[in-house]
């Protein structure tokens with residue numbers, strides 16, 4: 001399987017999976033995609049019905065990671081997707097499913113009804129779906145680095161979810177250190193405890209005196225010093241990493257196989273979306289031949305994606321027009337994986353992809369509506385890719401959390417609530433709708449308390465994490481200080 005940037009000039013070189021594994025953006029500023037999507041036959045899909053999650057992950061990944069020997073890839077998927085890693089608060093047989101499907105009930109759809117399922121993706125160590133891909137990434141990184149005797153220092157900024165998922169994926173891994181910046185005293189007590197209680201010597205928590213944007217500016221400033229970046233072997237684990245997307249493709253297959261009996265059936269998915277990473281994996285599963293009817297992007301008040309899927313206009317927002325909401329992991333004003341879908345929508349016309357995303361940088365967006373003066377008319381083809389969308393507000397989240405608790409006895413988190421709210425607007429009679437559950441309610445307890453008047457239950461083992469000893473340093477938002485701290489701890 002060969003990969004190329006979405007912006008690649010005609011005739012440019014191709015890369016193997018292992019070549020792009022540790023990287024993020026392609027050197028030309030684009031994102032990596034396989035030249036063509038591997039296909040899954042009906043016979044294969046039938047055979048996959050009987051597989052464990054780890055074996056299914058192996059079958060899907062080996063179509064993409066063709067340069068990793070089969071036996072080694074199988075060992076890596078089995079090490080990642082074991083019940084020991086994915087077991088929070090669940091009975092052992094349910095935990096063995098890794099991403100179990102729960103039927104909420106039959107919901108009204110035009111002309112009939114449709115079963116609505118929740119697919120549970122947040123039973124990993126940090127209680128959010130990002131563990132699903134990040135745990136795999138940790139094992140793939142360790143494997144690739146060991147092969148070359150190399151090391152990697154991951155440097156990033158977090159306001160919560162991504163940073164903790166990265167730390168739990170990389171803790172104790174050979175050849176890897178993590179330097180994670182977070183705004184001092186700005187994360188929830190739970191999130192702070194999750195990250196700062198890690199005692200692994202390869203994890204460095206740096207609490208920056210400032211806000212999240214200051215942390216991000218520091219990451220940019222350090223990354224822009226290329227000689228420093230090279231000498232210190234600095235890399236990232238942001239959501240544009242291709243291997244992360246591939247690891248997410250697996251649970252779309254799993255959800256489909258659990259919701260159907262035979263391959264003539266279709267299902268739809270609704271995905272609480274921010275950077276378009278999760279739903280991009282659904283798009284890829286569909287391109288591989290998985291019988292997906294609709295892929296519904298659910299946003300919160302930050303509705304960049306909903307606006308595109310309604311109008312064909314992609315209009316990114318500045319930091320000042322980004323709302324802080326009660327589904328904070330979706331507070332995104334510019335969807336970093338969106339370029340992958342646009343590349344497919346444009347038939348992989350890399351010159352046009354380059355031109356449109358240059359326009360995003362210079363003019364803040366592009367317009368594919370086909371109206372006079374627009375940049376193209378490809379919005380008319382969006383339906384062929386199954387996409388639909390909707391948005392949700394804080395009030396919608398509160399109502400949905402209450403209703404699902406009252407009527408079905410299930411407590412959902414704020415991001416999943418955005419998904420359920422939007423999913424109900426896109427039901428087709430007789431077609432199962434699967435809403436991806438992206439976090440457990442315990443992570444966003446403030447809003448659960450507001451909606452239900454009581455606390456979210458915490459999975460076993462998380463009861464008193466705020467009282468555990470914490471390991472972190474506080475630092476001024478100063479690039480020089482940051483660089484010397486990194487150099488001192490890498491010894492490079």
Ligand SMILES: *Cc1c(COP(=O)(O)O)cnc(C)c1O
Nearest residue numbers: 273274275276277278329438439
């Ligand atoms: C990251 C995240 C999302 C958004 O996923 P994207 O891949 O960025 O679209 C949704 N919900 C939760 C809980 C998250 O952590």
